[in-house]
Amino acid sequence: MTWTIALLVASALAFGLKLLGHLVPVAWLQHPLMVRTADLVTVGLLAAMVASQAFTTGTAIRFDARVAALAVAAILFWRKVPFVVVVIAAAAVAAGLRALGWG
Amino acid sequence: MSKAEARRQGISVGLAVGAYGVSFGALAVTAGLHVWQACALSLLMFTGASEFAFVGVMSAGGSPLAAVATSTLVGIRHASYGALLAPLLRPLRGWRLLGAAQLTIDESAATGLAHHHRKSGRAGFWAAGLTVYVTWNIATLAGALAGARIGHPATWGLDAAAPAAFLGLVWTHLERFNAKVTAVVSVGATLALTPVLPSGIAMLVAALVAVVAGEAVRQRPAASDASAVPLTGGQT
Numbered sequence: 001m002t003w004t005i006a007l008l009v010a011s012a013l014a015f016g017l018k019l020l021g022h023l024v025p026v027a028w029l030q031h032p033l034m035v036r037t038a039d040l041v042t043v044g045l046l047a048a049m050v051a052s053q054a055f056t057t058g059t060a061i062r063f064d065a066r067v068a069a070l071a072v073a074a075i076l077f078w079r080k081v082p083f084v085v086v087v088i089a090a091a092a093v094a095a096g097l098r099a100l101g102w103g
Numbered sequence: 104m105s106k107a108e109a110r111r112q113g114i115s116v117g118l119a120v121g122a123y124g125v126s127f128g129a130l131a132v133t134a135g136l137h138v139w140q141a142c143a144l145s146l147l148m149f150t151g152a153s154e155f156a157f158v159g160v161m162s163a164g165g166s167p168l169a170a171v172a173t174s175t176l177v178g179i180r181h182a183s184y185g186a187l188l189a190p191l192l193r194p195l196r197g198w199r200l201l202g203a204a205q206l207t208i209d210e211s212a213a214t215g216l217a218h219h220h221r222k223s224g225r226a227g228f229w230a231a232g233l234t235v236y237v238t239w240n241i242a243t244l245a246g247a248l249a250g251a252r253i254g255h256p257a258t259w260g261l262d263a264a265a266p267a268a269f270l271g272l273v274w275t276h277l278e279r280f281n282a283k284v285t286a287v288v289s290v291g292a293t294l295a296l297t298p299v300l301p302s303g304i305a306m307l308v309a310a311l312v313a314v315v316a317g318e319a320v321r322q323r324p325a326a327s328d329a330s331a332v333p334l335t336g337g338q339t
Contacts, residue, residue, distance in 0.1 A: 006167030007140060010157055011147035013175045018150075019204040021185020022195060029189050039276065040285045040317040041187060042216040044310030045180075046273035047289035049209055052306050054266035056297045058159075069263035070270060077274045084115040090267030091119065094260030 065103025069094040109223035113214045113230025116272075119264035120151075120210050121238020126256050127154055128246025134162035138247040145243040149236065150208050152303050153178040177303035184212035191215050191224040206232030210268075217272035285317030 054070045055061055069090040076086040097103050131141035144154050153174040160170040184207050195203050215228030277283050292309035
């Protein structure tokens with residue numbers, strides 16, 4: 001298998017996985033268990049994304065400037081600061097800390 | 104939250120995350136891919152974690168088959184997103200179905216699912232998906248052309264923008280006690296599982312473990328659940 005073919009096959013499989021969820025029959029989605037847990041699944045996935053993006057690099061756990069940025073973001077969200085401003089502020093905190101040689 | 108606000112939210116998530124494509128482009132070329140191959144990966148595969156996994160296997164000297172297997176494993180969680188997004192996006196047919204499928208990634212699913220209302224959720228999904236698609240692909244090309252010469256996006260704190268954005272998206276869902284439990288367990292499980300499972304799989308398993316924990320501490324019957332959006336009907 002050449003790398004170009006691998007690239008095409010992997011892309012096709014990635015697309016297939018994405019498409020699969022959109023083709024799940026409505027009857028399955030209306031299953032009581034699915035309806036009951038849909039809100040928690042959302043919370044679980046979003047929290048996993050936060051953890052994975054903030055505290056990991058590859059397969060390693062790493063606490064660096066992102067942790068401080070996330071803490072600042074949490075305070076700003078708590079103070080009801082607009083979403084866009086918080087995202088920019090988080091990036092600025094991480095960039096600032098790294099400029100100072102930390103994280 | 105209004106449709107316009109959801110769209111703005113999606114665009115800001117998209118710009119922050121998409122810019123990170125620079126580091127993928129640079130890494131892909133360093134790993135030995137041609138510039139056009141790096142761009143093809145971002146255009147066709149279009150899922151950051153799987154693209155990084157593919158290139159990671161390549162730079163570690165792995166076989167093409169191993170790269171396919173690893174990137175696919177990392178992408179398995181995407182199959183759950185389409186089902187979760189169904190109340191917001193369906194009915195989907197033809198090019199809209201194919202487009203929605205290609206744009207189904209962490210950021211678009213997160214932005215869509217963060218909204219309780221169908222129209223805001225849909226606007227958020229499409230805005231985030233399209234913005235990441237355009238930005239990520241331009242950034243991949245820029246990174247691939249510049250290679251290692253370009254500064255790492257972490258210098259600009261871009262790697263902190265994504266978790267902050269995801270935190271903002273989950274924030275509004277944390278009012279109930281069992282939702283808080285789910286979030287905390289999910290973070291803990293992600294940290295515990297990341298060293299032993301491929302990144303995408305760790306997230307999926309962590310989320311499932313967290314849902315079981317959240318269900319275990321649910322205080323009221325599901326009938327009082329206001330966030331369940333009906334599958335049919337144009338609720339706004």
